[in-house]
Amino acid sequence: MKILLIGKNGQVGWELQRTLATLGDVIPVDRNQMDLANPDSIRAVIREAKPDIIVNAAAYTAVDKAESEPELAMAINGVAPGIMAEEAKRLNALVVHYSTDYVFDGTKQGAYTEEDIPNPINVYGKTKLAGEQAVQAVDVQHIILRTSWVYGVRGKNFLLTILRLAKERDELKIVDDQIGAPTWSRMIAEATGQILAQKLSPFSINQHSFSELYGVYHLTSGGQTTWYGFTKAILQHQSVIDCGLLPKLIPISTKEYPLPAKRPENSVLSSGSLIKTFGLTLPVWDRALSICLDEINF
């Protein structure tokens, strides 16, 4: 089983390198080997590798920067996944692709399900929705996993930003009116591995009907919080307290923290369909955060 892992150095890609290793022969590539802004390089690498499964963990994830680079963001997030899907179809390969809570406008009361209609309010969200649609437009085997508020022990993410700011500042002002579920990149990788294991296992009860399971699934930690609540949980972790990191924490509104890109007020996704279909549950967000923080050397 040959698995082409695109975006090997991202938060999710890094974790996938380890998780996918037990499922087959992983070919991890980064931007130097495959530039998602260059369709020829996407086609060339896939044709050379001839994978059975393509996992695309690469994306343009700079939400604010995307507002001023919409073409580049669209090429990477919106167009490239469709090219991967076309190439996968030629090989009869499965495509696993990731998307985001930011495809929704955030106005819903309650958690978003896969049946809710996306309506992105920023460039990043629009390009990610275009990517989902590009994959779905090709009649290819595919699993699209929408996740949210991804953090981990490496890379650029909110957890590591807060730990850095807590060292630098006496006071942190954090928005308290956007809700979502922080999700550890490792949990996303583990869940992806388990979904693929179900497809690959000859004993899987889902085996004969796996093709009926293709589509979009929400994959986030359980529970919900705000960015302020997320920050509070980080700073209350024992190893963070032991480090003497005790900045004053001030809840603010989104209006008080102006940024180029609008963010959805409600980013909560229901993972019910994933639980029902694949029997997978992700831990509640603060439990996962605690395990992750235990791994960081302060």
Ligand SMILES: NC(=O)C1=CN([C@@H]2O[C@H](COP(=O)(O)OP(=O)(O)OC[C@H]3O[C@@H](n4cnc5c(N)ncnc54)[C@H](OP(=O)(O)O)[C@@H]3O)[C@@H](O)[C@H]2O)C=CC1
């Ligand atoms: N981060 C988040 O909060 C969320 C992420 N997601 C989605 O989850 C998936 C994984 O995200 P995450 O791991 O956080 O992403 P990261 O930003 O951590 O990593 C993205 C990776 O994509 C690579 N990349 C960017 N541009 C190109 C390009 N032109 N060619 C090749 N590679 C490129 C980056 O390479 P380089 O290292 O060279 O820059 C990086 O390794 C993405 O689909 C994202 O949209 C969904 C919800 C939340």
Ligand SMILES: Cc1cn([C@H]2C[C@H](O)[C@@H](COP(=O)(O)OP(=O)(O)O[C@H]3O[C@@H](C)C(=O)[C@@H](O)[C@H]3O)O2)c(=O)[nH]c1=O
């Ligand atoms: C650093 C900082 C941020 N914030 C706010 C700004 C923003 O509203 C919120 C989160 O900031 P970030 O820039 O980390 O978040 P953002 O880049 O919007 O995160 C998003 O990234 C993309 C890729 C996704 O797909 C989404 O699921 C989501 O994780 O926290 C503060 O209020 N105070 C601060 O000191």
Ligand SMILES: [Mg+2]
């Ligand atoms: Mg960001």
